[in-house]
Amino acid sequence: MVVGNDRFGFKIIVSPNRMEMKVCFDDKAYNSSNWAPDSNMVTAPTLYSQIATQIGLSGLIYLLLKPFNQSPLVAEVIAGIMIGPTLLGNFSGFVNNIFPFVSTTVLENFMNLGIIYYMSQLGMEMNLTPMLKIRRKTTIRAMAGMVLPMAIGFVSYFLVVPPMKPHEPILPKLKSAFVWGIVLTATNLPDLTRVLAEQKLMRTDIGRSAVASSFLSDIAMWVFLAVLISVSRPEYTIRLCISTIAFMLFCAFLARPALSWLISVTSKGKDYRERQVQFVLCGVLVAALITDSLGLGSLLGAFMFGFTLPSGQLTTTISERIEKVSSWIMVPLYCTVSGLKSNLPMMVPEGRSVMHVILFVGISWSAKVISTFLVSIGSQRMRRPQEIFTLGVLMNSKGLLAMIAINLGRELYLVEVEASGVMMLSVLVMMMSVSPIVKYTYKPQHRMLLHKTRTIQSTGSELPFRIVACLHSKHQIQGVASLLRLSNSTAQSKIHTTGIHLVELTEHAAAAAMLIEHDTHSKSAAGTKENSMNHQIVQSMLALGKENGSLISVDCLTAISRYATMHIDICCIAEDKRAALLIVPFHEQANSKDEPEMIDAHAVRNMNQQVMSKAPCTVGLLVDRGLGKPNYGTTCLIVFYIGGADDREALSYAWRMVWRPNVHLTVVRFVQSDDAVEPTPVEDPDDDGKGILSLMEDQERQKMMDEEFIIEFKNKAAGSSSVSYTEEVVQNGDETMAIVRNVMSANYYHLCIAGKGEKRISVAEMGLSELVEFQELGAIGDAIVTSNFSNSTSVLVIQHYRK
Template sequence: MATSTTTATATGAVKVPPQGGILEGGNPTDYDPKNPLVLFIIQAVIIIVMCRLIHWPLSKIRQPRVIAEVIGGIVLGPSVMGRIPGFTDAIFPTASIPSLNLVANLGLVLFLFLVGLETDLRFLISNWRIALSVSAAGMILPFGLGSAISYGLYHEFHGDPGTKPIEFGTYLLFIGIAMAITAFPVLCRILTELKLLSTRVGVIVLSAGVGNDVVGWILLALCVALVNAGSGITALCVLLVCAGYMLFLTFAFRPLFLRFLEKTGSLQKGPSQSVVALTLLIALASAFFTQVIGVHAIFGGFVIGLICPHEGGFAIKVTEKIEDLVGALFLPLYFTLSGLSTNLGLLDSGIVWAYVVGVIAIAFIAKVAGGAFASRLCGLLWRESFSIGVLMSCKGLVELIVLNIGLQAKILSTRTFTIFVVMALVTTFLTTPLTTWLYPNWYQVKVERWRRGEIDWDGNPVDNNGRNDSVALAKDEMKTIPVRKLLVYLRLDGLSGVCTLAALLSSKRQPLSSRVHPAKMPQQTDQTVEDPITVEEDDAALRVHGVRLMELTDRDSSVMKSSIPSVPSVNGTISPLMAGVSVVPEYSYADTVIGMAQQDTADLLLLPWSETGTLADRQNGLEITGTNRFSNGTYTNFVSDILQRVSGHVGILIEYGPESTKRPPISRTASGMSIQTSLWSRQPSNNRTHHVVLPFFGGDDDRFALRFVMQLARNDQVTATIIQIPSAETKKGATASVTPASSSSAPATSSQSDIAFFETVRDSLPHELADRVVFTQPDVKDSISDSIQMAVLSTREELKHTFNKANNIVVVGRRSVTSEVDFVLEDSIGQDTRQALGALGTAMVQPENKIYGSVLVLQAGTGGLADYYR
């Protein structure tokens, strides 16, 4: 009986967690080893909110998120909030740290897998000479000086609590790695935000960063193997197994993996959920293997990321699947744990602060000096060289990962760990402002112009054989075509019109017979039968540059998209197109396009109008509405900003027609990459005849528009009609007439200079264009008192003569008419859009006016030919 009583008493002593939770008075911050989820959620919420709050002001000065995450950990750790009595025991009790650490390290393995995916070894291969020089110098000098200071660190702090006895050689190797390594992921984001990826500095830094990253992780694996091994023989065996594993992955596993991806269509259509799951399992299995052989698990995840293919955007698509979870949840936990392990209170003596200053100075100066002198020896300018050195000094999250490995391996004490964390924060914080100061945008423009021979080093224009006579220059330009270099803003929803216009400008003589203007053709009822197409050499080489803009977000995949290959030519219908991708914040879109126009010295900047009214790309098959398309929005602001700030010629192409707002929906859902592929592989239209109409009012924009139409007319597949709109003083009784190119009569215009220019173009029309170009004057009826209404009605009447209305192009000057009338301006077109397109351009895209065809709105540059024709 006594035994039963004793047993009951012992059983009653075991406390069962209250099943009612807080309703039974339970404390959610009490750690329960059998159910750690509640406290983990509290910890995760506090960590993520704290990191986001700290990052918000730091993002205004372009600082990477890792700084906020480490500072957040320092604030939550013993340095700040840990000094509040009971805070650490309640929120971060010692018993809960293993659970938090498990989740954080799982995220770390996945993050290193993403780093491997982001590391494109093709950069290293294509620029191996200069990359090898900069990477080697940027590692050898910091490694050497770091080894020197490691002697003092070893003898001063190796006896601190939390360390284990290790040989000085191993300690030296670890400190040298910590000094020499570069944070490649943070470096990519800094280059992208500063818009340096496409510059010479950016390419060199990326190439050297890849090599630095790979060598650094290999050395770290060596260091960990030496620490974990019980003897030198064991360490050698670990290294040999690791080397054999890498060779197996490279030469045996990767070809099989590529064949599997090709067979499943993952490279063409993107990875399915099963393929993503398999890839993650391979990464985790690799992490398991490297951990059990004595190398850290993160190395296994990294090498699997390295061997994943970049063909078909596979690496980007896999990154997009998992980066949000890793970046939003796992990484803040890991780097906050770094902050929790950092105790600034241990920096409590003069000798400790002397080592803090020494470590920062060596890590920064040695890295900058090594990269700068190597770059200078490779032929770069001093500013460029020092910019490369500063960028290579960025430590960031890779440095913190290395330090955490050293802390876990008991190579570093908490004191030395804190010293190096401060160094990592300072060097990472200095990277962006110093690079901006050393390599500003004005200096980049100056160097590019100097290398092209446009200016001397002092900024003075290079003499161009004394051709300063504006009149002589104007006459000479009249004999040439106005657009030889075309810069195109590439959008998926404006691709068809852009390619068509560029093909027409290239003046390819493809048909066997020239086209004849509809007004001069014999009467016939059947549509013209298309002639066979042949291809001859271009009369004038048109250089087409394209820029594709993608929004820079806080995702790593947005940075990776900057490596998307240049856009190929479309089935031979366009001159060779040199295209690139710029990944920038949305507010920098206009700055990027303007900078490209200045850098390329383009004769014309062509902007296709958005189908949705937003800066986001949409496929042409998507259903749109005219109301959204021309309402005030982000795209209107983007175009207006360019029109106000650019100094060269600008064209706005609106693919438009009364039925264009009711397009059939697409039949499948596709990713952005597949949409791009389908658009560029689309077959062009067999009917390549085009009719161009220009209502000519006068002014700089119309003069440039007239010369532009004359260039289009050089193409044998183009016919053109120039409608000279009479001024208000023209008599209302004037009669309509079709004036051939040889006619000597011309209606009066409001400007004598416009008359002279118009007559010069008309009378000097080449004989081969006489059958395809017509000058005409519209009816001037009593009921038509407004010039815009007259231009709209005349254009609509002219377009009735064409067979293929989809290929009509209406060219108008943006500022040729400044008056706005209620007849053409409706509420469906926003006020900002009206100002961007101009009064006449707005009238032409008004659905009620039924202008069948695309509309091209031109604005003459402030420093171009318009200055010579005044």
């Protein structure tokens, strides 16, 4: 059979078995490209134009598909198919000028080098520790969930191949069906974690089950691929099996201990030099060369080398070197090469119809869903049908590994030409359907534990004080640590702290999108593959707990998410930990000039606002201006009290700090003048139509609560030398600001604790709302932060828990 025509300068001849192809060139009719019109040699500009075409087209497609929750990989696969004979490959001008057929060899060789490093990076990201922690029941369910898709893949494959002829050998067909069974069995972990991170399902039971099953299925896929390579060459099956087992044993028992020893003797806590990184990168090529020489393929060696490399700073450094180039250039090029081999209009085999193709795609898509339902029925813990369906859809997450399996089947002459196009279409449908279906069909039930200690006041001095502290960078460690020390842990009210290192999730780092829990008792508690900054943050937080003995316990997490949805992770963690106080850093910090911050201030501010609007407990917004500096004298605190729930919560927190040695508290209360004109409440449309009368009643109730609270506070503080209390009479906001300026200029205070005072109607704040630059700080907090009379006083803005 001949595919193509003379106007492209070549003919493709497909063998009768539909698996082998030969390309015949016509030298007279063919020119490589306009870059070299007189030569058939492929020039560098040809390669550059191919890269630019793929990246530009995939970028445009991604912009169109991004509103539909599609990943960049989907856009890259579609762009590759469009560049191939499916669409643009039908135009002779496009083919001869940009993608001449003779350039395919150069393009594939260049792409293969990048894919080798991509597979090594994928191996580095697959940490062995989580696999060892997977429970036996989960492993059994995951393995059971692989059997049915494998069987469905075997059966469904015969829908997209020509009907069997009499006396035709069935063994080649079975090998081809085995390839599709492998593809259906696998669940790509990087794409799965991206979807879970976007839909905020990583910390749910479904998310954990999906990740565990995906991890095991990815490992199983590599085993199946090794088996596939062995059965593709019957005359070498025994030798290939022995070589595979020997290489894996070599990696596990010789290479990994040797690399661990080398890392321990060369690093000694210091940063790795470029020469050491180069040696490891060369090791990837050596491993790929060894496995390719053994007949196992270069990708298996690269993956095993990355999987063998011990976790730590070196792994992170190498992964950062590889990630940008491989994900931005090499993966798109791989999609291009795959698209050049896929001709979707001609994918319907002889003797089959379009309905067979549609049925094949539908059965393939439902394989994981059906297997998940059957496994759930056999499980002791039966989930809701909606959860089972969601889990099944999540297990349909496919990615580059599925494409690699299909292309490997073609290279080994196991998959027929038309069938490979249908397989690629099925994988693309699965990739595109997962995220939208999960987003619009599954809404997790809020089964968070309700607890009463959601505020500082409700915690009191006899209950554990639970705090969740968020950190973006190492510069925020000392300020948060000092605030935790000031919180005054006692034997009756111990402090349980959960430190969260917030890491922004980039587009191509979805494999890491998860919540990492760090081992408190491990010497290397910074964990597995985090960078050095993460290591410093985690170690500093754990050191805080150790230096305070049993009075302050510290747990550390690393939350990797996009800033647009990071507040959901923070609020869920605060709910899980039953926190009474959630501390978040202000988006503008006083950092050292030699180590500038690499965070998006605008995104962090939006995140803080979302946290304050949805927090399940009291929130403290910390503006650190040197709170963590060494202080060998008395720590001076000040509270400006106007009234309302936020101010009562702020003063309650300050009162807790007073009982710590060498702490002095100054309380300045603003009292309304008798002849002051009280402002009239303005009805807020967001208050569910309560009306002016209801608002005025609420204000009177708040005033009564303030009077009772202040009387109680004055009685408790009577005779204490650690507390100074004064009252200032004011008629408007200008007088309030004048008093604040005078007080802050006359004395030095390490920390000012102020209530946010949202929707508070008070004479002391009259006329100040128009002057507030940062609404999340409130009138008093904003005035101190943005003023020039207090450049060294840290500010903690308290917002009382709102139901």
